[in-house]
Amino acid sequence: MNxxxxxxxxxxxxxxxxxxxESLCREFRITRSAVWKHICLLRSDGYHIDAVTGRGYRLSGxxxxxxxAEVEPFLTGRRFGRNLAYHTVTASTNILAKAFAxxxxxxxxxxxxxxxxxxxxxMGRTWVSPPGVNLYFSxxxxxxxxxxxxxxxxxxxxxxIHQALCKLSADLVAMIKWPNDILVNGKKLxxxxxxxxxxxxxTHFVVVGIGININQSEFPALLQDSATSLFLERGRLFxxxxxxxxxxxxxxxxxDEWLLEDDLSFILPYLEAHSLLQSKEVxxxxxxxxxxGTVRGISRGGELMLESAEGExxxxxxxxxxxxxxxx
Numbered sequence: 001m002n003x004x005x006x007x008x009x010x011x012x013x014x015x016x017x018x019x020x021x022e023s024l025c026r027e028f029r030i031t032r033s034a035v036w037k038h039i040c041l042l043r044s045d046g047y048h049i050d051a052v053t054g055r056g057y058r059l060s061g062x063x064x065x066x067x068x069a070e071v072e073p074f075l076t077g078r079r080f081g082r083n084l085a086y087h088t089v090t091a092s093t094n095i096l097a098k099a100f101a102x103x104x105x106x107x108x109x110x111x112x113x114x115x116x117x118x119x120x121x122x123m124g125r126t127w128v129s130p131p132g133v134n135l136y137f138s139x140x141x142x143x144x145x146x147x148x149x150x151x152x153x154x155x156x157x158x159x160x161i162h163q164a165l166c167k168l169s170a171d172l173v174a175m176i177k178w179p180n181d182i183l184v185n186g187k188k189l190x191x192x193x194x195x196x197x198x199x200x201x202x203t204h205f206v207v208v209g210i211g212i213n214i215n216q217s218e219f220p221a222l223l224q225d226s227a228t229s230l231f232l233e234r235g236r237l238f239x240x241x242x243x244x245x246x247x248x249x250x251x252x253x254x255x256d257e258w259l260l261e262d263d264l265s266f267i268l269p270y271l272e273a274h275s276l277l278q279s280k281e282v283x284x285x286x287x288x289x290x291x292x293g294t295v296r297g298i299s300r301g302g303e304l305m306l307e308s309a310e311g312e313x314x315x316x317x318x319x320x321x322x323x324x325x326x327x328x
Contacts, residue, residue: 011024012069065114068086077248085110091118101205102197109139111138133217133231141153141208141255144203146203147196152301153258158271169230172233173185179304185233213227278295280295281323282323284319292324296313
């Protein structure tokens with residue numbers, strides 16, 4: 001979709017009634033025949049647009065794709081999501097977002113794709129990314145903090161996603177699994193992957209990649225026991241543009257408050273209240289070792305606090321946590 005077509009779509013979404021062709025001609029400095037060509041392009045892209053002689057054009061049906069014009073009406077924040085780049089398919093939104101960030105894209109910019117050919121989760125895992133059903137997007141951040149604080153962002157994003165999901169479906173029982181997953185009924189609904197470019201005392205940028213299973217009705221056999229979607233849990237379809245905007249709306253104030261704080265103290269009560277692991281026996285796998293213990297909470301720095309069988313306090317800064325009862 002070219003820039004003028006996108007701007008015409010954006011204008012149509014802001015007007016509840018008909019928008020005259022003459023006003024579009026003046027605003028975009030194009031001819032009536034050019035306006036009609038853009039309307040035809042929008043129709044071919046799936047938008048329902050009524051055309052009435054003497055009245056103009058009216059948008060009567062959206063596509064449900066997370067494009068700027070469909071996300072923007074739901075946005076309430078000042079920055080996050082106001083600059084949004086949509087792609088029908090890409091290898092990875094994180095890869096694109098890192099390139100945009102390196103070129104100077106402003107904080108709050110979002111890269112979203114309808115599908116990914118090379119979606120990734122933590123520890124190099126593949127994130128299955130079929131078209132037309134889920135959300136795959138990356139948010140560019142430029143936090144003026146030392147790199148040691150950046151891993152805390154994953155937990156902040158998890159809180160924002162959890163709040164957005166609960167707002168969209170109040171009876172959904174979702175749990176936050178340290179450090180980066182949202183689970184429902186023990187199955188993964190959402191994952192977060194943060195990547196950064198930084199120096200020890202300065203963070204150039206952070207790219208937060210988020211995948212949320214929304215309207216997917218089935219999963220590959222290998223994932224059926226471990227993955228779920230909002231559709232499978234609630235039995236109805238959900239709006240991808242609305243959920244994307246809601247995540248950004250919830251995250252922006254949390255992020256701004258975090259920048260004013262020294263740690264995660266302000267958000268710990270929420271994290272622990274909705275923690276899947278709180279007071280559970282777990283094993284945390286890292287690259288070269290594993291640790292086991294009972295979860296006693298999350299530290300102000302974002303580490304998982306374990307108590308070993310011998311009563312030793314252990315702080316875990318990274319790794320993959322597994323409920324020990326699930327392994328028995």
